[in-house]
Amino acid sequence: MSSLYLLHKPYRMLSQFTDSEGRATLADVIDVPGVYAAGRLDYDSEGLLLLSDDGALIHRIAHPRHKQPKTYWVQLEGQMDESALKALRSGINLKDGPTRPAKARLMTPPALAPREPAIDPKRHPSTCWLELTISEGRNRQVRRMTAHVGFPTLRLIRASIGAWQLGDLQPGEWRRETLHAPRPAKSAKRSGKPTATRPRRHS
Template identity: 80%
Template sequence: MSTLYLLHKPYRMLSQFTDSQGRSTLADVLDAPGVYAAGRLDYDSEGLLLLSDDGNLIHRIAHPRHKQPKTYWVQLEGHITDEAIRALVSGVTLKDGPTLPAKARRMSPPDVAERAPAIDPKRHPVTSWLELTISEGRNRQVRRMTAHVGFPTLRLIRAAIGPWQLGDLAPGQWRKETLHAPRTTQATKPRSGQHKPLNTYKDAERGAKRGSKSSAKPRGRRK
């Protein structure tokens, strides 16, 4: 069995447990020795972060070759156009090369807590929301994609990674899931040219769909 933590990383928190500069870290909201994040979220991004003490599971989730789709809710400056959405869907060419085709659609403002500090309506009087799903993990990719089509990102929330969803977790809250796949099975190397699909973790997929939530609540920041 493996344990997976689904955490709603708040705005301006590092995706790590320590920081020499005194910035907010995961240790402020999660006390789970020996766990590591499967991937990361930028300091100024929010939303779903997956953590585990199982290195093979972390690898399966985070490694680019497994192409776990990631869905983001993006607040943009201005009203995004149909042309810009079509460009994102088709793929845009960034400095590090063309992006893969994505899924993109307009959406209503999501039911999430107000960011602190909030977006300044005087500086950004007109905004819109976009749901964007990508299967890559380049550095600040979503922000670069929306800027490329003329609509800078003001707020970025990751809503899903593969079958795991943010659900109704508030910033700083987390829930725990147990994946009933033996570690010996996870550690088995696939044959050459093959990769064992992540959906062997059926319990995780079912748990994500049910949105079962831990009773754990965020703790105060450590001094």
């Protein structure tokens, strides 16, 4: 049995618990001892971050070999067209090589808490929202992909990792799930249902 913590990482927060420069860290929003993040989100990205005190579980989630699909909600500058969507779906060539084909579709603006600071509508009068699902995790990959097809990213929120969803967690909130190990022998292919606690709300 392992505990997994689903956290909505706020904008401009590091995906770690300490920082010598005084920037916001995970220690500001989650007070569970001995947990570590399975992967990371950039300082200027928001959304779902998974944490656990189980090293094997962290490895299974974060290792590229397992190709956990990750879905992002991306606010873009401009109005993305079908040719750009087709390029993302086919895979594009970045400086570190071609990307795998992604799932990409335009979406209505998601119901999200306002970002602080907000995106200035005078500087960015025309924006759209993209839902993008990828199965790799290169450095700042989503931002590089959208820029490559001509639509810079203004805001980036990770909505899911594998089967785990951000849901209604607000920035700085988290919830715990208990994961039961698969049963041996005949039941080896089945795993227990995760049980979730109510989100912790922080002021």
